[in-house]
Amino acid sequence: MSGGERSTVPATTAEVERAVAEAHRHEWALVLAATARVAGDFDLAEESVQEAYLAALGAWARDGVPDRPGAWLTATARRKALDVLRRRQVLRAKLPLLLEPDATEPDVPDEIAVPDDRPRLVFTCCHPALAREAQVALTLRLVCGVSTGDIAHVFLVSEPTMAARITRAKKKITAARIPYRIPEAAELPERLDSALAVVHLLYTTGHTAPAGGDLVHADLVDRALHLARMLASLMPDEPEVRGLLALLLLTDARRATRTDTDGRLVRLEDQDRSRWDRDAIAEGRRLVLGAFRTGRPGRYALQAAIASLHALAPRYEATDWPQIVRLYDALLDRWPSPVVALNRTVAVSMVDGPTVALAEVDALAQDPRLAGYHYLPAIRADLLHRLGRDTEAAQAYRTAIDLVDNDAERDFLATRLGELTR
Amino acid sequence: MAQYAVLIFSPAPADPMDLTPDYLALLERYPAQVTELGGRIVTGFALQPSTTATAVRGDLVTDGPFIEAKEVVAGFFVLEAPDLDTAVRIAKLNPATIHGGVEVRPLFTPPVE
Incomplete structure (x- = not known):
């Protein structure tokens, strides 16, 4: 089995578990996206990817953790998916469900040649033919690898309800033939909007849990930031992607000061500005400037610009309020909400x-x-x-x-x- | 290729005799647009106005369409298209979307396994 260069020293159980957990966190989307291309449906893809992660526990303990765990997992998951398809003897019947003609090559090339299918995965999960709540659930499950139980917990529904929602969405993708591809240029703005809205919704849900005790659902916030970063790395030329990442970074820079030690909400004017995350603010600021330089800024870039003025103000009273009002005017023009x-x-x-x-x-x-x-x-x-x-x-x-x-x-x-x- | 039913909804009573010359002109151009976008119309029908409909629920027979609404089914066609994105692109060009709308729904085929 191929998996790139491998360290020769066998790893300890703890090291392997850490490596697998790490790979789950950072490589899941890449592995699943590449496997879905071969599997032809998301159920088989998910199953194969889960099996690959399980197999990693044993194989990595025996042979050492591979240099590129994502490549190892992708190759393993794709082989598992192909085995199942061969067993089912319906290879030809199944493949056309999701695949484009160029992708029907049944030989799994070595992981070096595997293209990054994460954009396809994101655009399929956020397809406008799916309801927003289904888009959000699918994105968490398939792109982030979050368990159905945890997704149900965040959105305050029972696990069977969430499982049914995800199953329905997957069935629609198959039955209606929602294609596994990157939208054409003419459709991209609308489709990108939908994907960004999903990430933004994940963030705001985490930032202010709609109900219940904790104000911030930290894990969800981290997932949203991770997704925004991923999209920004996949589509570096899209100003609104940069705008969204900037908005999340600038808002999140204040996370530690939004509540006091007893979990009580602290107003912006009363927050301890010395405890704001300066690195996140600097990065957000750079992204905003970049997004503005590309021409007419979109809604996320404008919101990020407002957030950056707040972040840069030494005191609440010293905020550049006239400039904030002007940015809100521009925002209302783009997004009359x-x-x-x-x-x-x-x-x-x-x-x-x-x-x-x-x-x-x-x-x-x-x-x-x-x-x-x-x-x-x-x-x-x-x-x-x-x-x-x-x-x-x-x-x-x-x-x-x-x-x-x-x-x-x-x-x-x-x-x-x-x-x-x- | 997949097959979709495209259900056409128009303001009640959706009388095909009341279609405007503009609408008819758009409809005339439609088949060529469908082909150009990579689809094929397998079959299609326009319906008599919804005032001619009869609904049957259990034993109850009533006058009018099954669901009382501002818009009613005016017709349908079966569309063959490679995927939903293509089908939706084709559906968007249908003149019914100007004052009413269309529903794109995959046809059911029994599973192979």
Whole structure:
């Protein structure tokens, strides 16, 4: 069996387990993407990849950890998939499901020749013919290798429910023949949008768990960052990919200061800026500048630019608020979302004062898409408090508390309310 | 090649006699566009208006389409295409998508195994 150069020294069990875990974390997408090309369907691909990881435990303990574990795993998984296909004797019938003609070559070339199929995998998982929740679940399962049980836990559904969701999505890919390929140039912007939206949704779900106790679901945040980095390395010329990675890095640079030691939410203005991750900020800043240089910046690059101005400000009051308002204007132009308009009012309050901002918030409150959105009454409450209208502010905080799901956010709002009515 | 049913939905009652000259002109060009995009229409039908439909649910026989909605099935065709992306590209050019829409749905073939 080929697997590249191999170290001759047999490894200890602990070393092997560490190497396999490491390979699971970093090579899963590569291995699965290359195996899916041979397997022709995701179920067989997954099964073969899982078997390859199991086989690695024994083989690596015996022969040493290969220099390129990903290549070893890919070659092993592809062979396992081909064995199954030969046994089924339906090689010809199965292959056309996913494959393009050039990929039907049944000989597994040596791993050196294996192309990077991860973009195909990502674009298939994020295909617009799949519902967003299915795209997200498939991406976590197939691209990140997260277990169905863990995915179910993050999205607060039972494991059988999540398993059914993933199975349905895979069945649709096969039955409707969603192709395993990179979209054509004309389709790419729309398809890329869909993939970036999935990564962004993973991040925001991890950043502020929609319900429950922990404010940050750290593992999910790391997965989203990993995916964004992967996409940026696969598509270095796409400014929005860089924009998304920048946005995630700049937001995540503040992770350690978003909650205090008791898990309570800390406002941006009260966060200890000396503890922000300077390396992440510098990298995010570089990416933003790069994305802006390519011409008309997209929604992620614009959001990242706003985040970078926050990250660079020495104090909350010293933030370049007029520039933030201008970036929000550009963002609204690219992405006319009421949530963006609402966030813009916070910056407006720092430039034109709370009275102007409150009028804008009250106008937005008429938008049915913001009904039930707890940030609206929360922002309104803060503006009313700054205007000395504490009775109305208290009422707005109560409205926000009724709407919020996340415990840390609820505690934060309750504390603010307590300060008013003290 | 895979086969898809393309179900055409138009504002009720979807009377084919009421189609505008513009729509008919677009429809005239459609088969050539399908071929150009790599598909083939296997067969296709337009339906009489939904006011002529009769629904049967269990023992209950009622006047009108099975599901009461703003848009009703106006016709369908069977499309042969290499994959869903091609089928959707073809579906997007159908004039029904201007005021109504289409549903692209793979035909069922019993599994080989």
